Amino acid sequence: MIDFSAYGVKTPEVYAVKCPSCGKLHYPAPMICNKCGERRDPSGVIFKDWETVSLSGECKLLAWTRVYALPEGLDMQYLLFGIVEFPNGLRASGRLEVDKPETGMKLNARVETMDNSKGKEFDGFIFESF
Ligand SMILES: [Zn+2]
Numbered sequence: 001m002i003d004f005s006a007y008g009v010k011t012p013e014v015y016a017v018k019c020p021s022c023g024k025l026h027y028p029a030p031m032i033c034n035k036c037g038e039r040r041d042p043s044g045v046i047f048k049d050w051e052t053v054s055l056s057g058e059c060k061l062l063a064w065t066r067v068y069a070l071p072e073g074l075d076m077q078y079l080l081f082g083i084v085e086f087p088n089g090l091r092a093s094g095r096l097e098v099d100k101p102e103t104g105m106k107l108n109a110r111v112e113t114m115d116n117s118k119g120k121e122f123d124g125f126i127f128e129s130f
Pocket residue numbers: 019020021022023024033034035036037038
């Protein structure tokens with residue numbers, strides 16, 4: 001992977017957040033911790049800051065599927081879509097770039113800036129074999 005940070009370009013990343021009261025990790029970030037009820041304020045003004053934890057690296061494939069109903073403009077037959085679990089217990093979904101996916105296989109999660117079908121950019125996961 002090319003390191004763009006040297007060029008002043010932000011490397012795409014996906015974060016989990018850590019509840020400051022009970023320490024539970026959440027992804028995606030909730031407005032209220034479902035374990036202890038602590039509130040999160042994305043502006044960081046009213047409530048305590050929630051620590052962010054970068055998500056990437058080794059993970060395990062929990063489930064996967066082929067999606068054939070693709071949005072217009074995608075020139076491929078189907079996309080593979082997977083749900084993985086990280087060593088810290090967090091689960092995330094994203095695109096799977098593996099020839100023969102098998103439940104339980106170890107994968108590498110990396111983050112890429114993607115376009116959604118409405119042309120808006122977001123940082124999403126790509127899961128690939130090591
Ligand atoms: Zn909590």
